[in-house]
Amino acid sequence: MKRGKNHGLEDHTSSDDELAIRARGDPSAFGLLYRRYLDRVYCYVFSKTADPAIAEELTSSIFMDVLEGLHRYNPRGTFAAWLFTIAQRRCADFHRSSPPLPLLVEALPTFEGQPEDEMVRKDLFLRLEGILTSLSEEELNMLRLRYAADLSHAAIGQIIGKSEAATKMALSRLIRRLRALWEIDDE
C-alpha cells in the first residue's frame, strides 16, 4: 500500500482553527495547514477524476481558493469541512465541463512491490470497483470523504448537510451493504 507521504514537518500541537487564524499573517502557519491536508485533498480529488495531471491542477486551485478565502474563514472547529466544501465545488466545476471519467484502477500508480503482489492488488481493486459502480454519486461521495479525505463523521455531516449521527448511520449502513456485496462477489 502506498500511503500519503508527509511533505515536510508537522505541527501536532496547533488545532486547524488556530493555524487558520495565524495563517492570515503568518505564511508558515498556512504551510502547516497545507502539509496537513495536501495528501487528503489530493486523494479525494484523484478519486473523483482518475487523472494525476487533473488532480494536481484541481488540488492547486483548491489551495489557492483556501488562501483567498482565509480572511473570511470563521473559526468554528470545522476547517476540514470548509476545505472539503471548497474541494467538492472545485470537482463539481470540473465535472460540468469534462467528459465522463474512467474508473480509478487503470490510473493508479504502480505498486512498489513484487509483480505478483501488484496483480493481486489490481484484482482486488477491480473487484471493489465492480461493487462501487452500483453506488449513487451521493454514496460514493460519502465514501470518498471518509476514506480518501479521512474526515470525521461530524465534518462529513457538515459538508453533506446531515447531522453527525445521521451521517454515521448512513455510512455504517453503506459499509454493511458493501461488505455483503463483497461476500456475494467472492462466492
Next chain:
Amino acid sequence: MNDDNALFDSVLTDYFHAASPSDFFAETLETRLAAAHLEAYVNLPMSRRSSVRLRLAVIGVVIALGLALALIGPERVWAAFQQFWQRYIPGIGLFEETNALSLGKPVARTEAGVTFEVQEFVATQEDTRMRIVIRGLPLQGMPEVPHISPEAIIVERLDGKRLRWNTAFYGRVWPPCEAAECPELEEEPTDYGLGYILEALPPDTESVYVIWNVNGLVPGSEWSDRWVLEIPLSPLVETEASGFEQLIYSPEAVLSIDDMRLSIKNVVQASDRTVLDVTWSMPRLEAVAQASEMALIDDQGRRYTLLPGAMDLDEVSPDPIAIATEPSGSRRHLRNERWTFEPVAPDAITVTLQIGTMYPRADAEGSFAFDLPAQPQEGDFVPIDQTFEVAGGVLRVASVRFVSGTVVIDSRDAPPTSRKDQLLVEVELDVMEQPPDGRYESIILEAGWSGPSWIYPDPISSESSGIMVTRLVFDPDRIWSNHVQIHFGEVTIYREGPWTLSWDVPGR
C-alpha cells in the same frame, strides 16, 4: 469481524489512498502558495483585505516560485542584478541581455471570439520568460471567468522536449487601458494573463511551440483540442525605440524609520518609467508596513508619481519573506518590492524618494464579553465600557449594538456579488489615547459565533473615533451560550511623513 470483512476494509482503505501527490508537485505548490500568501495578506492593508480575490486578479497575480529557483537562493538571483549588461522590459523584468533571444512581435491565434496571444518571449542564458494573454473567454452563465491553471500552457522545443517552468503568474487582468475612462477597479476583469519563468533554451534555438490545452473553454472546441503557436526567436535588438538608453544602477541607499529599514537595491531609469527595487527590513513579520503617497523628486524639483502596472516576472524574490540575522544576532524579516514611477528626466542629477504615509501593523490582544439580549433585534444596545491598551494607545469599547446591514455572499453556490440584509453586530470604539507618532486606522474584530465564512459585511467607520472597524454577522445557529466574546485581531496604524531618501544618478 470475519476475514472477508477485514480484507474488504483493508482493500477499501488502500483503494482510496493508492495515489499520492509527487514530491515535486507538493514542494512547488507549497512555494507558490507561500508567495501568493505574501501577496494576498502581507502586502495588503487591512482595509483592502476583503478584496483579496480582486487584488489577486488586478496584478496578474499568483506567483509561483519553483523548486529550482528557490534552491539557487536569493543571493545569486539578486547578485545577477549587479551585472553590467542588463536590460529591463516591462512585464519581463530585469535580465542579462548578453546573447538573449526574443520574439520580435506578438503572435496570436483567434477562433470563436477567443484570442490566445504570446505577447513577450525572452530567452537568456539563465532562463526563459514568457507573457501570455487570453481574451474573449465566454462569460455568460459562468459565476466568474474560467480558471486557467499554468499547467494548461506548455512550451515545447522543436525536438519535442518540454520546458519545465520554475515560476508562473496567472490571473484575471484588464485589457490595456489607453482611454481617459478606464474600468473601475471594482469591476471584474475579463482577460486572463499568464507569465512564466522557464528553464533556459539552447543558445541556437530558432523557434519553439507554445501550446494551450484548451480543455473545452473555447466555444465549439473539443476537450482535447490544443492550440499551437510557433514562436520565432531572434537576437534581442540592442536599441531603445525612443533613443533614450536605459540606466540601471544600484545606489545602495538606506532609509531608517523607527525599527524598520528601507534599502534601494536597483534603479532602472527608462524612457517610459523609473523602476525601484526596494527591500523592507523589519524586526518581526507583524510589523510589515504599507507605504503610500510615494513620489520621486529630482534636483530641479520635478515630481514623478507612482504608476499602476502589471507585475514583472522577476518582481518577487525567490525567497519573498526571507529572514536575515544581524551582526548583533537579532533576526529581521525582509520583504522585496518593486515600485514603478513616471520616467525621471534624463538630465536629473539627484533623485529623492518621498514616502507620504506609512501603515505599520500590530497584533491587538484582548477580548471582551457580554450577554446577548433574549431575542436580539435591530436597535438593541449593550453598554460595555471597558478600556484596552492597543499598540501603545488606549481604546475604550463603549458599546455593542445590533443593526441591520447588507452582507456580501461570496459563495460559489450563490450568484456573483449576491447581497442580502442581515442582523449585524457593531462595536463602538472611543480613542482614549492615540498610539505614539500616529493614529488608529483600522481594527479587525473576531468572534467564533459569527459567520459563516462566505458571508461578510463591509467594515464601518466608527462614528466617534473614525476607526475602520469590522462588523460581525449575528448568526443564531452558531450561538452556544448567550454569554459571548469578541476578540481584537490586528490593528493598523496611520503614520504621516514625509520620509525622504536621496541618491546621485551615476554619470550625471
